[in-house]
Amino acid sequence: MTEPAAPGATAAAPAGTPLLEARELTKHFVVHHKGRNRRTEARRARRVPSDHHAGEEQPAEPGLPPAPPEDQRERPVVHAVEQVSVSLPAGGITAVVGESGSGKSTLARLLARLIVPTSGQILLDGHAVPASSRGRRGYARDVQLVLQDPFSSLNPIHDVYYHLSRPLLVHHMARRGPELDQAIASLLQRVALTPPDQFMHKYPHELSGGQRQRVAIARALAVRPRVLLADEPVSMLDVSIRLGVLNLLAGLRADDKLSILYITHDIASARYLADSIMVMYAGQVVENGPAATVTDEPAHPYTTLLLSAAPDPDRAAPPALAGRGAPPSLVTPPSGCRFHPRCPHAMAVCAHRTPPAFEVTAGHQSACWLHTGGLSAAESHPLAGRADGLVPSPSAPAPGKEP
Amino acid sequence: MTALLEIEGLCVDYGIGEDAVHAVVGADLVLHPGEVLGLAGESGSGKSTLAYAAIRLLRAPGIITGGEVRYHPASGQTVDLLAADEEQLRSLRWSQIAVVLQSAMNALNPVLQIGVQLIDVLRAHRPGMSKAAERDRAAELVTMVGIPADRLASYPHELSGGMRQRVMIAMALALEPRIIIMDEPTTALDVVTQREILEELMALRQRLDFAVLFITHDLSLLVEVADSIAVMYAGRLVERASARGLFSAPRHPYSLGLLSSFPPLHGEHRHMTGIPGSPPDLRALPSGCVFHPRCRYAMDRCRTESPPPLRLDGAGGRQAACWLQDGVTPTPPELAAAEPGYGDAPAAQTAGSQL
Numbered sequence: 001m002t003e004p005a006a007p008g009a010t011a012a013a014p015a016g017t018p019l020l021e022a023r024e025l026t027k028h029f030v031v032h033h034k035g036r037n038r039r040t041e042a043r044r045a046r047r048v049p050s051d052h053h054a055g056e057e058q059p060a061e062p063g064l065p066p067a068p069p070e071d072q073r074e075r076p077v078v079h080a081v082e083q084v085s086v087s088l089p090a091g092g093i094t095a096v097v098g099e100s101g102s103g104k105s106t107l108a109r110l111l112a113r114l115i116v117p118t119s120g121q122i123l124l125d126g127h128a129v130p131a132s133s134r135g136r137r138g139y140a141r142d143v144q145l146v147l148q149d150p151f152s153s154l155n156p157i158h159d160v161y162y163h164l165s166r167p168l169l170v171h172h173m174a175r176r177g178p179e180l181d182q183a184i185a186s187l188l189q190r191v192a193l194t195p196p197d198q199f200m201h202k203y204p205h206e207l208s209g210g211q212r213q214r215v216a217i218a219r220a221l222a223v224r225p226r227v228l229l230a231d232e233p234v235s236m237l238d239v240s241i242r243l244g245v246l247n248l249l250a251g252l253r254a255d256d257k258l259s260i261l262y263i264t265h266d267i268a269s270a271r272y273l274a275d276s277i278m279v280m281y282a283g284q285v286v287e288n289g290p291a292a293t294v295t296d297e298p299a300h301p302y303t304t305l306l307l308s309a310a311p312d313p314d315r316a317a318p319p320a321l322a323g324r325g326a327p328p329s330l331v332t333p334p335s336g337c338r339f340h341p342r343c344p345h346a347m348a349v350c351a352h353r354t355p356p357a358f359e360v361t362a363g364h365q366s367a368c369w370l371h372t373g374g375l376s377a378a379e380s381h382p383l384a385g386r387a388d389g390l391v392p393s394p395s396a397p398a399p400g401k402e403p
Numbered sequence: 404m405t406a407l408l409e410i411e412g413l414c415v416d417y418g419i420g421e422d423a424v425h426a427v428v429g430a431d432l433v434l435h436p437g438e439v440l441g442l443a444g445e446s447g448s449g450k451s452t453l454a455y456a457a458i459r460l461l462r463a464p465g466i467i468t469g470g471e472v473r474y475h476p477a478s479g480q481t482v483d484l485l486a487a488d489e490e491q492l493r494s495l496r497w498s499q500i501a502v503v504l505q506s507a508m509n510a511l512n513p514v515l516q517i518g519v520q521l522i523d524v525l526r527a528h529r530p531g532m533s534k535a536a537e538r539d540r541a542a543e544l545v546t547m548v549g550i551p552a553d554r555l556a557s558y559p560h561e562l563s564g565g566m567r568q569r570v571m572i573a574m575a576l577a578l579e580p581r582i583i584i585m586d587e588p589t590t591a592l593d594v595v596t597q598r599e600i601l602e603e604l605m606a607l608r609q610r611l612d613f614a615v616l617f618i619t620h621d622l623s624l625l626v627e628v629a630d631s632i633a634v635m636y637a638g639r640l641v642e643r644a645s646a647r648g649l650f651s652a653p654r655h656p657y658s659l660g661l662l663s664s665f666p667p668l669h670g671e672h673r674h675m676t677g678i679p680g681s682p683p684d685l686r687a688l689p690s691g692c693v694f695h696p697r698c699r700y701a702m703d704r705c706r707t708e709s710p711p712p713l714r715l716d717g718a719g720g721r722q723a724a725c726w727l728q729d730g731v732t733p734t735p736p737e738l739a740a741a742e743p744g745y746g747d748a749p750a751a752q753t754a755g756s757q758l
Contacts, residue, residue, distance in 0.1 A: 209446075267668070271672075272666030292672065313662075314667065321602065
């Protein structure tokens with residue numbers, strides 16, 4: 001189903017252009033309460049000798065962070081999303097996998113234009129989004145967001161009918177009266193809340209979690225979007241109904257050529273639903289590739305860690321966790337590769353140079369120095385203080401080439 | 404093996420009279436020393452209610468309406484927990500049976516340093532200890548769960564979610580209990596942190612030899628950490644089995660559905676269906692078997708008669724509350740797979756099929 005009158009859309013895009021593309025998006029949040037923050041930092045610094053967790057965050061690097069804009073200088077910032085590029089093909093499902101604080105939800109909010117990026121570009125059909133309010137409204141119609149918690153994303157004092165009528169009326173998709181009733185009924189049918197008459201006038205508290213999330217999805221579908229940003233759409237739902245919602249999303253992609261960004265912390269569900277997986281760590285994309293390749297042959301040590309920690313009943317022996325520790329502070333992220341303090345394969349180079357995305361196989365990238373052949377002996381020397389004596393080279397696949 | 408905690412026919416209602424919601428109905432559970440018993444179920448299935456009722460921590464309007472709970476101390480007489488008075492309960496709680504709550508942020512006092520909160524436990528239950536001994540013990544406890552001892556002076560908000568949960572575990576271990584009840588201990592945590600905490604917990608269990616009642620909705624995790632598993636649905640225990648037995652040879656359609664609700668990490672991509680419908684409203688339960696409206700094997704009998712827990716062949720006192728397992732009705736092959744390590748599951752031979 002194509003959008004009938006999206007301003008500046010479908011017409012001019014050359015073939016092969018991704019439907020929605022983000023280029024090197026960066027978002028820094030300014031930290032307020034400077035004084036208090038300084039005190040905490042000072043107290044942390046005093047603890048350093050025996051506290052290795054805080055110790056890792058300490059060294060302030062001269063190279064990072066990048067200089068903030070003039071008016072924010074001197075203020076600490078949270079490096080929530082750093083140089084992230086995404087491209088969503090029409091009718092494709094891309095999963096973003098990461099722990100809490102990895103910046104995956106910030107990315108969704110950036111793509112929904114709920115927050116303004118610090119730098120970077122968002123292109124719909126290859127065009128930048130106009131700044132006019134008409135342009136923004138057109139964008140909002142094409143790109144819709146579904147939030148994690150259906151208990152708080154629906155207004156308890158309004159019924160399902162009201163929730164679904166709002167986008168239809170605001171975007172002039174239907175007129176009040178039988179036309180609106182008809183549109184709402186068909187929306188409910190699309191999300192398998194049938195018969196629609198039974199659900200139309202229910203209030204959120206009368207619905208189960210899965211039904212609420214279906215209403216939230218129906219609300220996003222009301223304006224016939226072409227891109228759906230689904231931010232952890234099933235993590236608040238009961239296990240037995242999660243799969244139903246995932247299958248609903250898969251069906252929407254198949255029937256309507258809807259392009260979906262599926263944000264999740266559950267790498268197994270990403271493998272199930274998505275065509276490609278992007279793994280995020282501390283605000284950066286560390287690995288990107290076809291879903292089955294990323295889960296079956298992970299090329300970044302962080303992906304390996306995530307997979308080793310994921311519940312897997314098929315595992316015969318208890319898993320050996322491929323790495324330790326917690327994600328770093330994003331106010332003072334580690335220098336070089338942000339994963340290096342936790343990485344069992346960390347080398348000298350990892351501590352001071354940020355790895356670019358290396359092509360491992362066609363369409364499969366990993367931002368890890370293990371995938372380059374051009375390191376000197378000094379650079380590839382195991383980092384002092386690494387937990388084990390692992391030699392990195394044997395586990396690294398054939399040396400990749402720089403993209 | 405002698406049991407540590409025996410729950411028999413436990414019934415819990417919320418409210419009284421005709422409007423009462425039957426949150427737990429006739430639950431039987433046995434916890435053995437040193438065992439990890441998993442209690443799996445969706446939200447509202449009554450798994451937390453069951454555990455809290457068993458140790459008499461249930462709050463109004465929850466009322467225990469029937470059943471027996473027996474605790475067997477290492478020495479001395481068996482305690483009937485449902486008949487015990489406050490004094491008896493106080494002597495058992497924390498020192499024999501401790502609880503780790505799901506939400507560490509709400510369970511820890513935000514205005515007290517964690518060291519103070521740990522020492523508070525020791526003061527209340529071990530009045531004779533010297534100040535220095537209390538401090539040493541608190542330091543020992545947090546070190547045991549992987550937190551540096553100088554963090555005792557931290558307030559809860561200064562710790563990460565994983566560290567807070569570790570503090571909760573340290574507090575539960577403070578008096579060396581024999582049973583720890585863990586109510587969704589890792590649900591709010593990231594997978595890596597969850598795995599680290601579980602590893603630590605299992606190592607501590609080896610060392611300190613306590614039994615765990617592990618309550619979670621994540622059956623895939625339970626299969627890995629638990630020795631045996633009980634599955635709850637709408638207040639009833641629908642299946643009880645060893646963890647391996649449940650995973651490779653589920654006997655109840657609900658367990659089978661739950662297991663096929665977790666997409667696998669390996670293998671060919673295949674379409675999965677999960678369980679149709681949604682969990683029932685406890686105020687308006689379906690007649691007969693409570694699972695029948697969502698069950699694809701439902702028969703006429705299921706709509707009218709509620710199946711009792713049926714004893715089955717298998718490790719860990721296998722039980723399933725399903726008419727398909729009554730020995731008369733032909734069992735579908737996917738509910739009659741052979742249980743590994745348990746040779747003579749008779750149904751398996753007739754079925755000759757594997758899941």
